[in-house]
Amino acid sequence: MSELKIQHLVTLTGLLSRGAKNNFVPVTTTSLGQQIHKSQQAASQHLLELEEAGFIERMMSGRKISVRLTKKGYEQISDVFNLLKNSMGAVNTIELGGTLVSGMGEGAYYMSLKGYTKQFKTKIGYVPFPGTLNVRLDKKEHVEAARQLGSKEGIKIDGFSDGRRTYGWVKCYPCTINGKIDCQLILLERTHHDYSVIELISETDIRKRLVLKNGAHLAIKIPTE
Amino acid sequence: MSELKIQHLVTLTGLLSRGAKNNFVPVTTTSLGQQIHKSQQAASQHLLELEEAGFIERMMSGRKISVRLTKKGYEQISDVFNLLKNSMGAVNTIELGGTLVSGMGEGAYYMSLKGYTKQFKTKIGYVPFPGTLNVRLDKKEHVEAARQLGSKEGIKIDGFSDGRRTYGWVKCYPCTINGKIDCQLILLERTHHDYSVIELISETDIRKRLVLKNGAHLAIKIPTE
DNA sequence: ATTACTAAACATCGAGTAA
DNA sequence: TTTACTCGATGTTTAGTAA
Numbered sequence: 001m002s003e004l005k006i007q008h009l010v011t012l013t014g015l016l017s018r019g020a021k022n023n024f025v026p027v028t029t030t031s032l033g034q035q036i037h038k039s040q041q042a043a044s045q046h047l048l049e050l051e052e053a054g055f056i057e058r059m060m061s062g063r064k065i066s067v068r069l070t071k072k073g074y075e076q077i078s079d080v081f082n083l084l085k086n087s088m089g090a091v092n093t094i095e096l097g098g099t100l101v102s103g104m105g106e107g108a109y110y111m112s113l114k115g116y117t118k119q120f121k122t123k124i125g126y127v128p129f130p131g132t133l134n135v136r137l138d139k140k141e142h143v144e145a146a147r148q149l150g151s152k153e154g155i156k157i158d159g160f161s162d163g164r165r166t167y168g169w170v171k172c173y174p175c176t177i178n179g180k181i182d183c184q185l186i187l188l189e190r191t192h193h194d195y196s197v198i199e200l201i202s203e204t205d206i207r208k209r210l211v212l213k214n215g216a217h218l219a220i221k222i223p224t225e
Numbered sequence: 226m227s228e229l230k231i232q233h234l235v236t237l238t239g240l241l242s243r244g245a246k247n248n249f250v251p252v253t254t255t256s257l258g259q260q261i262h263k264s265q266q267a268a269s270q271h272l273l274e275l276e277e278a279g280f281i282e283r284m285m286s287g288r289k290i291s292v293r294l295t296k297k298g299y300e301q302i303s304d305v306f307n308l309l310k311n312s313m314g315a316v317n318t319i320e321l322g323g324t325l326v327s328g329m330g331e332g333a334y335y336m337s338l339k340g341y342t343k344q345f346k347t348k349i350g351y352v353p354f355p356g357t358l359n360v361r362l363d364k365k366e367h368v369e370a371a372r373q374l375g376s377k378e379g380i381k382i383d384g385f386s387d388g389r390r391t392y393g394w395v396k397c398y399p400c401t402i403n404g405k406i407d408c409q410l411i412l413l414e415r416t417h418h419d420y421s422v423i424e425l426i427s428e429t430d431i432r433k434r435l436v437l438k439n440g441a442h443l444a445i446k447i448p449t450e
Numbered sequence: 451a452t453t454a455c456t457a458a459a460c461a462t463c464g465a466g467t468a469a
Numbered sequence: 470t471t472t473a474c475t476c477g478a479t480g481t482t483t484a485g486t487a488a
Contacts, residue, residue: 040454145248
């Protein structure tokens with residue numbers, strides 16, 4: 001990762017933020033210590049060690065110190081920055097894996113109600129094929145990830161009432177199956193305590209398109225942000 | 226700086242780069258140890274402590290571990306990233322301070338030679354007012370910064386010969402005086418071993434414009450990059 | 451005021467090892 | 470195989486203090 005001792009990165013960053021990239025800037029070990037939440041003595045030692053390692057240049061005028069980063073020092077901090085940048089950009093998808101199971105058939109019924117289909121048309125752009133794909137998540141961590149998904153923003157289909165009973169909201173999350181088929185993972189208000197089986201809807205009949213039988217394994221990717 | 230122990234930042238970054246932002250990802254303490262250049266035991270301990278501090282969630286299936294970052298964990302690493310980002314962007318100017326002194330008068334003579342003025346006109350856009358502003362740098366670190374400036378790229382005015390003698394190159398660095406007047410700091414081949422007095426040229430007569438007497442204090446800012 | 455030394459307290463690490 | 474414990478070695482920080 002780096003020649004730089006990790007503890008010194010903080011100190012180096014403190015110096016950088018004081019403008020020590022190009023200029024010698026005056027630094028007292030006391031103020032630097034406060035900045036890095038360490039003692040005056042620690043700051044003093046860090047400066048000595050950073051100089052020894054060639055990351056900074058120190059210049060004493062009387063008892064005062066001025067410091068600036070060397071090329072090497074700046075490059076080190078820059079390396080760490082890039083590492084962090086790359087790591088942060090790394091993952092913006094949630095990946096789930098599971099087994100296709102037969103639904104109860106109720107999903108198909110509910111999702112084809114006028115109260116829902118009108119909203120689907122405007123909010124996800126199509127009326128779903130009648131019938132949901134039910135996928136059992138086999139791994140603990142995938143169930144947990146699905147639960148986490150529930151706390152994120154999705155496309156909200158509002159609930160409604162037909163006078164006799166009420167129908168809960170549905171949240172849609174665009175995703176892909178096996179990297180090929182675009183579909184929506186839906187979370188239902190009425191079942192939102194069980195994340196071990198998820199439901200997927202799509203414009204076309206996915207079972208037919210992928211020639212899927214119950215027991216087939218599916219990989220589902222959900223982009224986030 | 227952060228609630229996060231600095232030593233754990235590396236571990237957290239390692240997890241992040243494995244995609245542990247949204248998904249639980251399987252992690253063995255041995256492989257994590259290798260990734261962060263520490264032992265299996267250290268990695269194990271880091272995970273325990275990171276969980277305790279609320280930065281990650283661990284999930285054990287048998288002897289295997291899956292891990293993902295919590296919101297708090299991601300925010301912490303994101304904070305560090307932003308801190309670094311801000312620090313890195315912080316300073317792109319060199320700042321010098323010094324006292325106005327009377328020049329030898331030779332600067333004025335040399336700079337008004339045809340061999341130079343023709344190049345000034347094309348390379349910095351004007352023919353400088355005849356006469357340079359000499360500024361004595363009073364602080365050690367400013368002299369050092371000026372020396373450092375010499376190793377950077379500037380606008381190069383080539384030397385020339387009039388048949389009897391040769392005249393050295395001049396490097397120009399755009400800068401401002403007291404945040405107001407645009408001018409050029411010039412480094413001369415013939416004097417480039419002494420950085421304790423710098424010379425400034427400008428299109429107009431700076432002494433008059435700023436009503437400067439010898440002994441006046443000047444602040445000079447030189448943008449870099 | 452300042453830097454930086456010493457010595458003791460504290461933290462971190464890895465070898466060995468249990469489960 | 471794993472994870473994670475104990476414990477001795479090593480590294481780091483701080484209090485006290487000299488200069």
